[in-house]
Amino acid sequence: MIARLITWLDERLPTEGVIKKELLRHVFPDHWSFMLGEIALYCFIALVVTGTWLGFFFHPSNMEYVYHGPYQPLQGVKVSQAYASLLNLSLSVPLGLLMRQTHHWACLVFLAAIICHMMRIFFTGAFRRPREINWIIGTTLLVLAMLEGYLGYSMGDDLLSGVGLRIGDSVALAIPVVGAYLSYLIFGGEFPTPWVADRLFFLHVFLFPAVIAGLIGFHLLNVLIQKHTQFPGKGKTEDNVVGSPMWPNYALKSLALGVATFAVLFALGGLTQINPIWQYGPYHPQDNLSPDQPDWYLGWLIGALRLAWPYDLHVLNHTIPEPFWPAVFMPAALFGFVYLWPWIEKILTGDDRRHELLDYPREAPLRVGVGVTVLTFVILLELAGSDDIQSNLMHISVEKLVEIYQWAAFLVPPVAGFIGFKIASELRARAHIGDEVKPARVVLVRNAAGGYDEEAARSV
Amino acid sequence: MSDSPKHKRQNRAIGATLILSIVGAAVFIATDIYNAGPQAEGASIAVSLGALAIALIAWSKQILPQTQLVSERPPLPAPHSGPDSASETFAEGEREVVSRRGLTGLLAAAVGTLGVAAIFPVRSLGPMIDSLFHTRWSPGARVVDGDGVPVHRGSLGVKSMMTVFPEGYTDSQDSQTLLIRTPPGTVPLPPDRANWAPDGYIAFSKVCTHAGCPVALFRATDLLLMCPCHQSIFDVLQLAARISGPAARPLPQLPLEIDADGFLHAQSDYHEAIGPSFWERPG
Numbered sequence: 040m041i042a043r044l045i046t047w048l049d050e051r052l053p054t055e056g057v058i059k060k061e062l063l064r065h066v067f068p069d070h071w072s073f074m075l076g077e078i079a080l081y082c083f084i085a086l087v088v089t090g091t092w093l094g095f096f097f098h099p100s101n102m103e104y105v106y107h108g109p110y111q112p113l114q115g116v117k118v119s120q121a122y123a124s125l126l127n128l129s130l131s132v133p134l135g136l137l138m139r140q141t142h143h144w145a146c147l148v149f150l151a152a153i154i155c156h157m158m159r160i161f162f163t164g165a166f167r168r169p170r171e172i173n174w175i176i177g178t179t180l181l182v183l184a185m186l187e188g189y190l191g192y193s194m195g196d197d198l199l200s201g202v203g204l205r206i207g208d209s210v211a212l213a214i215p216v217v218g219a220y221l222s223y224l225i226f227g228g229e230f231p232t233p234w235v236a237d238r239l240f241f242l243h244v245f246l247f248p249a250v251i252a253g254l255i256g257f258h259l260l261n262v263l264i265q266k267h268t269q270f271p272g273k274g275k276t277e278d279n280v281v282g283s284p285m286w287p288n289y290a291l292k293s294l295a296l297g298v299a300t301f302a303v304l305f306a307l308g309g310l311t312q313i314n315p316i317w318q319y320g321p322y323h324p325q326d327n328l329s330p331d332q333p334d335w336y337l338g339w340l341i342g343a344l345r346l347a348w349p350y351d352l353h354v355l356n357h358t359i360p361e362p363f364w365p366a367v368f369m370p371a372a373l374f375g376f377v378y379l380w381p382w383i384e385k386i387l388t389g390d391d392r393r394h395e396l397l398d399y400p401r402e403a404p405l406r407v408g409v410g411v412t413v414l415t416f417v418i419l420l421e422l423a424g425s426d427d428i429q430s431n432l433m434h435i436s437v438e439k440l441v442e443i444y445q446w447a448a449f450l451v452p453p454v455a456g457f458i459g460f461k462i463a464s465e466l467r468a469r470a471h472i473g474d475e476v477k478p479a480r481v482v483l484v485r486n487a488a489g490g491y492d493e494e495a496a497r498s499v
Numbered sequence: 500m501s502d503s504p505k506h507k508r509q510n511r512a513i514g515a516t517l518i519l520s521i522v523g524a525a526v527f528i529a530t531d532i533y534n535a536g537p538q539a540e541g542a543s544i545a546v547s548l549g550a551l552a553i554a555l556i557a558w559s560k561q562i563l564p565q566t567q568l569v570s571e572r573p574p575l576p577a578p579h580s581g582p583d584s585a586s587e588t589f590a591e592g593e594r595e596v597v598s599r600r601g602l603t604g605l606l607a608a609a610v611g612t613l614g615v616a617a618i619f620p621v622r623s624l625g626p627m628i629d630s631l632f633h634t635r636w637s638p639g640a641r642v643v644d645g646d647g648v649p650v651h652r653g654s655l656g657v658k659s660m661m662t663v664f665p666e667g668y669t670d671s672q673d674s675q676t677l678l679i680r681t682p683p684g685t686v687p688l689p690p691d692r693a694n695w696a697p698d699g700y701i702a703f704s705k706v707c708t709h710a711g712c713p714v715a716l717f718r719a720t721d722l723l724l725m726c727p728c729h730q731s732i733f734d735v736l737q738l739a740a741r742i743s744g745p746a747a748r749p750l751p752q753l754p755l756e757i758d759a760d761g762f763l764h765a766q767s768d769y770h771e772a773i774g775p776s777f778w779e780r781p782g
Contacts, residue, residue: 055679066570137537137544169575193571202712206728209775219628219777220621229630230711231672266572274569281569289561296554302548309541324672325645325662325705327715330729344710344745345729351747353782360776361747362710395572427730436745437730 061263067289068269068282072163073205074296075156081300082149083255089142096132097499098124099240110317118321121183121236122196125316141308146188148304151182151335161380161410162400165268168393171381173265176258178377179336183251185301185336190243191313192334196236199314201322203333205230208342214361214367231324268398277395330427339417343369346445373413380409401470404463412456509561516554523547572732600665628779632772634704635674636753638666642702642763644755652698652761655680665765673773675713676753677704678763679735681722686736695754700763702753703739706774707744709732724750747776 049055067073098357100120104114108123109130118126128135157177158439162164166174189207193200208230211222227234266280269431275281283289307313319328333341352359376383385391387405422429423444430437523546530539542768576584583591597603643666649662655678663678664671683699695701703724707714712728722735723742731744739750751773754766772780 057754064568064570066568133531133534134540137540141541202728205712206710212711212775212777215778217778219631219779222777223628224621228672264573266570277572279569279571281567284566288559288566291555291559291563295552295559298548298555299552302545302552305548306545307541307543307544309537323645324670325675325715326712327713327727329716331712331727340608341729347745349709349731349741349745349747351776351782356781357781358776358780359634359778360780361745362775365745366710393575427727438732440731441744462630 063284063286065263065285065289066266066282067285068267068275068280070270072159073267074293075152075159077293077296078300079149079152079156080255080259081250082145082152082298082304084302085145085304086142086149089138089145090244090248092138093128093142094244096124096128096135097121097194099236100197101231103237111319112207112321116321119196119236121194122316122321123193125197129317137305137309139308140311140313141304143313144189144307144311145304146184146481147313147335148300148307150181150184150188152253153182153184154336155176157181158410158414160168161268162407163397164394164403164406165397166381167384168266168381168391169265170261174259174381175257176254176261177380178374180251180254180258183247183254183376187243187247187251188334189337190239194236194239194243194470195316196322197312197314197316198319198322198328198334199316199331201231201324202327202331205324205340206237209360210362213362213364215357215359218351218360225436244283244290266395268395270399277393280395303438323333330425330431332425332428335421338424339420340366340370340424342420342422342444344439345426346420346423346448373417376413399470401466402464404460404467407463408456408460411459412452414457415452416448419444419451423448500611509557513554513557513561516557520547520550520554523550556685584586629740631774631777631779634763634768634773635665635668635671636676636768637665638765638767640765642666642676642755643669644767646670650763652757652763655700657682657699658719658722660719663702663763673706675715677703677705677724677750679703679717679722681735683779684736688738692738692752692754694756695752696754696764697757700737700755702755702756702765703733703735703750704753704769704773705750707746708741708750708773709744709775711775714750 045055046056048058094189098120102120103117104120104123106116106118106123106126108114109124110126113126121187125139129139130136134325160174160177189203193207208222208226211225214221225238226232227238228292267282269275269280269282272281283292320326328349331341332338344362347361347365349361351361384406398406423441426437426444430440483491484494486492525541526543527547529535529627530543547644592693642663644650644654644661645671647666647667650661657680660679663676668674679701681699681701682698685699686696686701686727705713705715707726707728709711709726709729709731709746710724714724714726714731714733716725716727717723718725724733724735724739725731726744726746729745731746732742733739733746733750734742737749738752741747741749751769751771753769756766758763758764
């Protein structure tokens with residue numbers, strides 16, 4: 040059927056050569072770590088599918104509504120229509136809760152897959168020339184995915200989402216000069232306004248997904264055109280790519296990975312509760328939750344907000360608010376560093392050559408050191424973001440934990456980075472031990488006289 | 500060839516997995532019809548998808564020939580198609596466009612000025628920013644609880660707390676206020692606030708000065724207020740000064756008075772902008 044479609048297409052568009060050479064016989068090198076980005080792709084597909092389904096039931100409105108439904112604890116409570124429609128979706132619509140929880144889990148796994156994919160790209164040096172474009176697109180996708188997830192769980196108008204939005208508004212307000220304008224621009228006035236639900240809905244279901252889908256398309260097109268990188272090995276050079284053909288081997292494998300990803304997401308969505316909005320209750324501006332925990336990919340920002348030192352700066356009768364440093368400057372500096380890393384490494388190593396063969400991580404100890412430093416810093420912030428839970432579990436006061444994390448966030452990352460650097464250097468040295476001193480293999484051949492001669496020039 | 504024992508074994512294994520997938524999907528349909536709940540729905544669809552994934556992996560590993568192909572990479576940069584490269588073609592056009600130097604400068608100035616002009620519509624938001632400095636509290640506004648019930652001198656026990664609003668504005672985010680009844684004489688009020696806390700009733704903005712969360716936790720034993728978002732702690736007995744956490748300022752105090760009938764009123768709005776800091780806020 041599809042074979043005939045290809046013929047039909049070729050009679051109308053000269054596509055035969057492209058389809059055969061660039062798609063069906065496209066060569067994809069085999070390594071498990073090359074599949075991480077695909078998991079992210081399949082999560083995105085799951086998000087679009089479940090999200091489309093959810094869209095039929097969600098009513099983005101801040102209009103007040105007195106709840107009358109199957110959930111007794113909220114009987115007669117004033118809630119927004121957005122929140123009411125989510126309660127209805129979760130508790131009354133068949134498959135509703137499964138779809139909502141799967142959507143939420145798909146987002147959590149999406150972000151995890153993007154970050155794992157990015158670590159693979161970083162530590163193997165896949166971002167080097169000629170792939171800087173995809174590094175930029177990929178980093179942008181990470182930022183957009185984080186914002187898209189935040190918009191998503193902020194839409195429900197439950198208590199957690201409302202408090203999260205209030206923090207987001209305060210962070211916008213904290214930007215010098217333009218902060219208040221930006222906050223008013225986003226919400227249409229002083230938060231909270233009656234337009235919050237409509238604006239979040241438009242951003243979350245239309246604008247962000249469209250941009251993300253477009254960038255993913257561009258990202259994949261670049262992979263097709265440039266062809267995938269490969270680890271060094273027999274027959275593999277900077278000028279070729281060795282691996283399975285897209286059709287049928289790789290297509291089947293990738294399809295299996297996609298189906299397996301969906302299986303895990305639906306298992307999580309069905310069996311593991313996530314974001315129980317009926318337990319949080321509706322958002323009322325004077326209420327709050329404790330412990331307060333955002334989705335995991337925002338935990339590092341909450342951690343930074345919790346650790347930062349309590350000082351507003353005053354400049355000429357104006358204020359640079361304290362949250363600016365942990366929630367605006369720090370993430371901007373961090374992502375700026377990530378965006379620029381391909382060029383920073385070029386300056387550090389002086390290597391601007393084209394690289395189609397990947398490094399094993401140990402081959403670049405400096406890169407390992409930098410990567411481990413940054414990751415340790417972010418992980419410590421992430422841990423600090425749940426210090427209220429740790430305080431409950433470990434019976435240490437929150438104040439003490441904050442102090443420990445403040446010191447740790449500065450002291451531990453460089454130490455961890457240095458250890459990473461040393462381990463990589465050591466592994467590299469060992470991997471190359473004997474590279475030059477290995478004694479040549481000598482093959483002895485029995486000669487006619489019964490003695491032995493060395494066989495000359497035989498390749499091993 | 501398809502009769503070899505190895506093939507039969509593969510067919511049996513992959514076939515069984517696919518049948519499991521079919522059964523899983525059928526169970527999913529049944530769970531949906533009988534509304535069996537998210538656990539049964541999720542588990543059955545996951546089993547169906549998981550079995551399908553395993554079958555596909557086995558198919559690709561066992562049935563398909565393991566072909567290894569080599570393909571050449573495209574040279575970079577692409578070989579030129581004509582006499583001039585794209586960048587040369589562009590540079591040539593650019594030279595033609597900017598051949599009149601004086602005019603080019605003027606063109607840049609025009610576009611630049613237009614760009615600056617385009618920023619100015621944002622200024623129409625400007626006057627509204629004034630609202631960040633005000634809440635719904637006004638001189639004489641009656642203090643009510645979240646349900647709109649007026650607060651009386653007898654409403655609160657000593658060392659207890661409630662959230663209050665100005666009458667008519669119980670949904671006003673920036674007006675939410677913590678009303679605490681302190682033991683008389685325990686809060687050292689500065690001279691300019693001497694009459695702000697009649698009968699030990701003292702009121703502070705509930706909007707955290709750090710990131711705007713409601714300061715929702717209250718510990719009656721030592722009269723501490725805590726914001727659960729980022730754990731700033733404020734001490735009522737020190738006029739809600741921050742004693743721990745990232746907030747940079749104390750919670751602003753609302754001046755209160757009690758009328759002849761014993762009902763609480765605000766003397767005025769807050770004397771400073773409440774909530775998180777922002778650029779226009781004077782130090």
